[in-house]
Amino acid sequence: MTDSAQNTEALAELTRCRAEIERIDNEIIELLAKRLALGKRTGELKRLAGLPILDPTREAAVIRRVTGLARDAGLPSEPVREVFWQIVGMSRRAQDEGREGRE
């Protein structure tokens, strides 16, 4: 195969990979939206049950669980932990907002 044919093939493959990455990003956003919606619902349920919104024990358990999953999947666990601390933080804020809207 000539260099230029190889080039063309690599570029085509690159375009396909990027399209696939965008599709996965769409899924991540959809899943985040679902997760936040569930977070809001748990916030409501916590209020009904008379429990505080902030639950560090539960947050720590969530982080520990995903750390293990990341490691099993061969992913670097520290960056994954950071990502999930962000997600847990977003979820906590969503639960808080729900409360302000009600009061």
Place this chain on the structure above:
Amino acid sequence: MIIITRPNVSDAEIDHIRERIESVGMRTHLSRGEHRTIIGCIGDESLLQEVPLRSLPGVESVTPILKPYKLASREFAVDRTIVRVGARDGAATFGGQAITVIAGPCSVESHGMLIETAHAVRAAGATMLRGGAFKPRTSPYAFQGLGAEALRLLADVRAETGLPVVTEVMDTRQVDLVAEHADMLQVGARNMQNFALLAELGRVRRPILLKRGLSATIKELLMAAEYIMANGNHDIVLCERGIRTYETATRNTLDIAAIPVLKRETHLPVIVDPSHAGGDAGLVAPLAFAAIAAGADGLIVEVHPDPENALSDGDQSLAPPAFAAMMQHLEAFAAATGRSIGVEAPTAWAVA
């Protein structure tokens, strides 16, 4: 508070220790070395009173950190931090065996002067380029820098020479723009305690060059670093650039002792700016030699192709021949401390 684990600690034991700490609302930071692992606790330490840390499996010892800076403290990391700047091969490193010299004009004046300076300093052994785009000047009537235009020129010259670029960011509104063009963002001495800016830089994925304030103590410098780290960015290089004293013969007094003190207090790399410290081109080389002899990990030096006609800081800028002469002598000082000038050897990369 730091927890030092037993040598053969398992991942599951580390996970458990961290879960126990995080269960009370604190956060943890992990530093893994070849022989031991440190788990640093961040947050209100009184919360930990309820946790029987010493009896958790895998824990060897628990030590309180009495200093106000935690993430920046030497105790928090097993090994010294090596900060890498630039994505390509031959990127500059700070804190390893190699001493990195950053050189370039105080402010970017034109493409011609920048490319001329870049080629000259690279030939002399510098592995990074500096150049001001936004200049914090004492007088509002002095040249304020070319701004966004200078950022584009810096990016162009980086592409032409391969030298990673550092430039100052003065304002939270400029952070994204500067991060787009530069490989490393500098916090100037006058902004060292601009906490809004520090917090913003914590969210940037670029290494930070943090200069010591004119009247800041070493502790305040480390607290400024802690601010950036607490917001998520751990790639920080500290810079001693002289402090204000009663002496008027020099612009500032270079605090040489700050270098070994910082080396004792923090795992972050430390470099020195001999140009601003002395404020006089004649003082640059001797201060640079002293800095390297005292253990600095690098230098940032102002070089201008025509210092006499520089738009800013001409008095303290070296012309390229003087810079080259200084670099030649610098090698002996580096060798005396068991180090070399320039890019880290490939073997050292593999170990780090």
